[in-house]
Every structure is written in C-alpha cells, then in structure tokens.
Amino acid sequence: MPACPVCAGTAFRVLANARRLQEECRTRELFVAHRLTRPPQPDESKDLTEFFHTEGADVLACETCGLLARNEHEPPPAQEYSEDEYDPAVMEHQYPRYLEAFRKKENPYRNLLPRGSRVLEIGSHYGAFLQVAGEWGWKAEGVDPGKDTSRFAQSKGFTVHVAALEDCSFPAEHFDGVFIWNCFEQIEDPRPTLVVCRGVLKRNGLLAVRTPDGQFYALCERLLSDAEVRPEAKDFLLRAMGYNNLLGFPYLYGHSRATLRRLIQPYGFEMQGTLSSELLTFPLPENPHWVDREEREISAGLRLLENSVLIDQSGPSIGPWVEAWFRATAAS
Numbered sequence: 001m002p003a004c005p006v007c008a009g010t011a012f013r014v015l016a017n018a019r020r021l022q023e024e025c026r027t028r029e030l031f032v033a034h035r036l037t038r039p040p041q042p043d044e045s046k047d048l049t050e051f052f053h054t055e056g057a058d059v060l061a062c063e064t065c066g067l068l069a070r071n072e073h074e075p076p077p078a079q080e081y082s083e084d085e086y087d088p089a090v091m092e093h094q095y096p097r098y099l100e101a102f103r104k105k106e107n108p109y110r111n112l113l114p115r116g117s118r119v120l121e122i123g124s125h126y127g128a129f130l131q132v133a134g135e136w137g138w139k140a141e142g143v144d145p146g147k148d149t150s151r152f153a154q155s156k157g158f159t160v161h162v163a164a165l166e167d168c169s170f171p172a173e174h175f176d177g178v179f180i181w182n183c184f185e186q187i188e189d190p191r192p193t194l195v196v197c198r199g200v201l202k203r204n205g206l207l208a209v210r211t212p213d214g215q216f217y218a219l220c221e222r223l224l225s226d227a228e229v230r231p232e233a234k235d236f237l238l239r240a241m242g243y244n245n246l247l248g249f250p251y252l253y254g255h256s257r258a259t260l261r262r263l264i265q266p267y268g269f270e271m272q273g274t275l276s277s278e279l280l281t282f283p284l285p286e287n288p289h290w291v292d293r294e295e296r297e298i299s300a301g302l303r304l305l306e307n308s309v310l311i312d313q314s315g316p317s318i319g320p321w322v323e324a325w326f327r328a329t330a331a332s
C-alpha cells in the first residue's frame with residue numbers, strides 16, 4: 001500500500017481481510033437475489049452485484065488519519081468505466097428514483113447557491129442531478145466518461161461532456177458550484193481532481209462531495225465480529241450495509257468528516273458543513289413493494305441510531321455515507 005493520500009502516513013492496519021470481504025460479497029449476492037423478482041439480465045447486475053472492485057483485497061485503515069483504503073491483491077481488470085454497459089430500460093426505471101433522491105437534498109443545498117448559478121457535476125451518471133439542479137434554478141452541466149450513461153443523460157437534453165475531467169479544459173473560475181456525488185471514493189489519487197475543482201471554481205464557489213462513510217463501515221465490522229452483539233442487531237446492520245452498498249466494500253476509499261477536511265482544505269477550500277447520508281437508491285431493476293418498505297424501515301432505524309449510538313469520537317453522528325461541502329477560499 002503506497003502512502004495515504006490524506007496524511008501521507010505509511011502505517012496501516014487490516015480492518016477487514018480478504019476472507020471477510022469475500023464472505024460479505026456472498027452475503028451481498030444473497031441479499032440482492034432475495035430482493036429480485038426474477039433472475040437479472042447481465043446488464044442489470046451493474047452497480048448491484050457486479051462491481052469494478054471484486055478481486056481479493058483487504059480493507060486497510062490508516063493508523064494516522066483513519067482513512068479506509070482497499071488494498072487490491074491484483075490490479076482490477078483492465079476495463080474502464082467508460083465501457084460499462086447499461087440497459088436503457090433499467091436506466092429509465094431507475095431514473096425517477098434518482099430524481100427523488102436528489103430532490104430530497106434540497107435542504108441544505110439549494111440555499112447554498114443563488115438562482116442562475118453555473119454548476120458542474122463530476123460523474124453525472126444518468127443526469128438526474130442535472131435535472132434537479134435545473135429545477136433549483138441552476139445552469140448545470142456534467143462530465144462523465146461513461147458512454148452509455150452519458151448518452152442516456154444527453155437524450156434527456158442535458159449537457160454532458162463524455163470525457164475525463166482533466167481533458168475538459170474548462171475556463172478558470174467558470175463555475176459557482178462543483179458537485180461530486182458518486183465517484184470521489186473511486187478516484188485513486190484525488191489530489192489532481194481537487195486542483196481542477198479549485199481552478200474552475202469562482203472564489204467562494206461551492207464544492208460538495210459525498211462518499212461512503214469509512215467510520216460507519218469500521219463500526220459495523222467491529223459490531224459484527226463482537227460475540228456480545230445480539231443476532232437481531234447484526235441482522236439489522238447487515239441489511240443496513242446491504243441497502244447502502246457497503247457489503248464487500250466495493251470502493252477504493254472510505255472517508256470520514258475529518259479525512260475529507262484534511263484532504264480537501266489544503267487545495268484552497270474551507271469546510272462549511274457536513275451531514276450523514278445514505279445510498280441514493282438501491283439500484284434494483286424492479287422494486288417489489290416489500291423491498292421499498294424494508295428500505296424505508298432500515299433508513300428510519302439508522303436515523304434513530306444517529307446521534308445516539310452512531311457517533312464518532314469527535315462528536316458528530318455518523319451514517320452509511322457522508323456528505324461535506326466547502327467554499328473556495330482566496331488562496332488556491
């Protein structure tokens with residue numbers, strides 16, 4: 001494992017070893033299979049049981065800052081996100097669910113930028129946030145190397161640059177806001193991305209980032225391996241992990257509020273706020289009513305535990321995912 005991208009530390013401990021991760025992947029497959037109404041087509045498994053990171057790996061925790069990092073035993077297959085194939089019918093089914101998830105983010109985000117603001121979403125996927133940003137009065141465009149997903153977003157009338165961010169050459173200080181809802185944790189070295197973000201943002205511009213919460217995952221791992229924890233509680237945690245796509249930890253990094261602050265602030269940003277968050281939507285090709293109901297119940301259970309059980313050492317509550325927003329400062 002190279003140095004930690006947050007603190008440059010080189011000491012890591014194994015939080016979950018490869019065998020544990022494989023067990024979780026099996027649990028995830030059973031979790032998904034139980035909630036499918038029929039066997040999925042190959043394209044429908046995307047983001048459900050079929051992930052970029054499936055090879056044997058340990059999840060490590062940085063001893064200095066607590067960042068979780070996935071240490072692949074073998075490099076991931078030489079496939080790129082840009083070639084990922086998506087089924088248009090599945091995208092059409094899931095699109096309203098993503099819209100609903102983004103509309104729920106109105107508080108606090110809508111008030112953070114005035115109407116007419118120019119915003120960029122990095123990793124714009126199906127374009128659901130671009131639509132919601134438009135509903136909030138913002139002028140939104142996306143950048144995403146995924147061909148199928150970007151074609152889908154473009155078919156809805158959105159401006160999407162089908163490219164890597166660094167190839168887009170946006171003018172300096174062009175945007176009032178940059179949003180990274182879905183891919184920050186998958187960027188191997190996030191530092192060049194942060195340089196570009198600061199460069200394209202106006203002074204006092206907004207940067208919002210969302211990632212899986214490494215502290216939540218670490219807490220779940222600890223409780224699941226604790227013989228004193230009751231089986232019903234473990235079952236709840238496993239379902240919470242399932243609905244939040246944390247089983248098997250298919251991500252490169254797991255951040256906390258503290259690691260996001262430590263990583264992002266030196267690039268000319270100041271942290272302004274954070275909140276606990278959840279997966280946008282569990283991406284089933286069809287959603288039986290009982291699954292929707294269970295997802296809502298798990299979500300309500302998590303909110304009950306936030307601010308009581310799910311608290312990190314420094315105070316704030318933790319949840320399955322974490323969001324943080326920053327303002328671009330004068331010095332960049």
Ligand SMILES: [Zn+2]
Pocket residue numbers: 004005006007008009062063064065066067
């Ligand atoms: Zn670190």
